[in-house]
Amino acid sequence: MRLAFWPGGGGGPDSFEPIAPALAAAGVDVTTLDPRYDERTDWSIPSLAGELAATGADAYGGFSWGGAVAVTAALLVRPRAVVLVDGGHFGGSDFPPEPLDEAGTEEARSTMAAIFEGYARYDAAAALPKLDRETRVLLVAAGRNPLSTEHVPRFERLVPWADVRIVESGHDIPAEAPGELGDIVAEWLQA
Numbered sequence: 001m002r003l004a005f006w007p008g009g010g011g012g013p014d015s016f017e018p019i020a021p022a023l024a025a026a027g028v029d030v031t032t033l034d035p036r037y038d039e040r041t042d043w044s045i046p047s048l049a050g051e052l053a054a055t056g057a058d059a060y061g062g063f064s065w066g067g068a069v070a071v072t073a074a075l076l077v078r079p080r081a082v083v084l085v086d087g088g089h090f091g092g093s094d095f096p097p098e099p100l101d102e103a104g105t106e107e108a109r110s111t112m113a114a115i116f117e118g119y120a121r122y123d124a125a126a127a128l129p130k131l132d133r134e135t136r137v138l139l140v141a142a143g144r145n146p147l148s149t150e151h152v153p154r155f156e157r158l159v160p161w162a163d164v165r166i167v168e169s170g171h172d173i174p175a176e177a178p179g180e181l182g183d184i185v186a187e188w189l190q191a
Helices: 015-025 045-053 065-076 106-120 124-130 144-156 179-189
Strands: 002-006 030-032 061-062 081-085 134-142 165-169
Touching: 002 045, 015 030, 015 061, 015 179, 045 065, 045 106, 061 065, 065 106, 065 124, 081 179, 106 144, 124 144, 124 165, 134 144, 134 179, 144 165, 165 179
Parallel strands: 002 030, 002 061, 061 081, 081 134, 134 165
Antiparallel strands: none
């Protein structure tokens, strides 16, 4: 099983390393795409989704806004499975805009603004019901992230064939609960 994964905002190719051992033990080959923050100019979700879909992986995954990328990729080229890690089940219209962190360079702030603008255009309520029912879907939601847990019931209505797991963690599940996340994803992909 090949899993192509899009990291959360600010994350890179090493973002999924904390759970890689559990996935490797389950025979899952993980490729985390490099967002190429320094050179990319198009941060639209469809553009990023095209890159994820082009991997030809058996499964697409994403963390945070990467979940929106994974859902959109699955609408372009149907994978066998989609793994959403505290993202993809809510989008731009579901949360108020938050101010950008003033730390960092002007270029970094500009990149993050473009990422948030692309994410703000993602409509989870419109995209999720378009997923093919033959595609297995797993949502791992953060139990200590009210924005996430608030949208789990809607996700379950829109994607009734999906599996949902709630992890006792804040939003950054890969960093806060890597062992549990790795076990959940590995076991689910093996099933």
